[in-house]
Amino acid sequence: MSANIADIGFIGLGQMGAPMAERLFGPDVRLHVFDPRPEAVAEFTARGAIGHASARAVADAAAIVFACLPSGKVSEAVAADAAEGRAVRVYAEMSTIGRATVEAIAARMAARGIAMVDAPISGGPAGARAGTLAMLAAGDPAAVAALRPWQLRIGARVFVLGETPGQAQVMKLVNNLVFAANMVSTCEALVMGAKAGLDADTMVAMLNAGTGRSMVSERVMETMLAGEFRFGAAMAILDKDVSLGIAEAGAMKVPMWTLEQAARVWRLATVAEGPEQDISTVIRMMEGWAGVEVRRRAE
Structure with missing residues (x-):
């Protein structure tokens, strides 16, 4: 990887995920994406993103991986797959899934040496498109700091709630x-x-x-x-x-x-x-x- 290009992953290209992921495009980013809907991935690969067939494949390629998913059950399944990735070091869970589920995901990631940041967002689809979302963060301070510049590409302001995943939830x-x-x-x-x-x-x-x-x-x-x-x-x-x-x-x-x-x-x-x-x-x-x-x- 070029020293000037960051490999960033995004899993979940739905109503909120797609407009957030779009804001990560740039000459300094190699964007890796996955969604179970091929047409959603195709929209991104047409613009230069690298499409993958699984969450693990994204985590094999990107050091920082965002996930924006519809439910706790889906988030847990995706996180279990991504935790096996070779490259991922910071996993940002953006879904609203409750404290207990986030704590379980954080424990799974920690067992693999991956820092998990609890990173839900607020502002709705319009805020995602406009880049005005409120970004939340809770987790290891170093991981939160590493995530911050990417969160600020997606949204307008980052609120750090603490050092324990679940607090942002x-x-x-x-x-x-x-x-x-x-x-x-x-x-x-x-x-x-x-x-x-x-x-x-x-x-x-x-x-x-x-x-x-x-x-x-x-x-x-x-x-x-x-x-x-x-x-x-x-x-x-x-x-x-x-x-x-x-x-x-x-x-x-x-x-x-x-x-x-x-x-x-x-x-x-x-x-x-x-x-x-x-x-x-x-x-x-x-x-x-x-x-x-x-x-x-x-x-």
């Missing part, structure tokens, strides 16, 4: 629980306002000028008002994250009165709207209950 779950609760409370309140005859655009503008302001009112509601429902995250993913957060709280004996109610709403919405539907469609379920729509008035 907890922070990511804290973030997603807050977002999930904001989402359902904002939608419920706006449905009530619409039922009373209030204009949807005026309600959202007032929220954004007052104490009700949040990422939901600023960004997510824009697609809802237009009836487009394209925030970019699937119901099943947020439902999974909320369930992980509630389970984590339960393991620590932390009461979650409000968030357990929010979790029930997300479970209902996942069933009612469908697991692959955009999370912004949660408002349609509430609109159906109330018999009213929260939409921008036709001009």
Whole structure:
């Protein structure tokens, strides 16, 4: 390998993974990729990346390997394969899979002399495309430092949560629980306002000028008002994250009165709207209950 070219691996080229991996392209990087979907790999090899047939093959070629995967079960299987790689020295798990699963992966990697960095992200598909993601990190300080410049290519800011893998998972779950609760409370309140005859655009503008302001009112509601429902995250993913957060709280004996109610709403919405539907469609379920729509008035 040239002293001026880094071999970087990326496993998982899905809705979040693909736009993040794209940001690693550059004259100083030889990008190695794997995804079980050949068409996803082909999009990257067409641009100069090196495609591989397995996670282990990526880990045989790259010293730093990122993984962005849909579930804990998939993450564990992929990590088991990548741990056999000859070149990998730092393995960055970007998936939101909970503390226990990350700890198990870290132990497997440590047994092979590989430093595992717990490195989830926040900001959604739009943030991944724009390079504005919040990047989290927890793990061995040297490994975290080695990962940092690559994280900053992908996102805007790195938050170091500690030296133990699993700590970044907890922070990511804290973030997603807050977002999930904001989402359902904002939608419920706006449905009530619409039922009373209030204009949807005026309600959202007032929220954004007052104490009700949040990422939901600023960004997510824009697609809802237009009836487009394209925030970019699937119901099943947020439902999974909320369930992980509630389970984590339960393991620590932390009461979650409000968030357990929010979790029930997300479970209902996942069933009612469908697991692959955009999370912004949660408002349609509430609109159906109330018999009213929260939409921008036709001009």
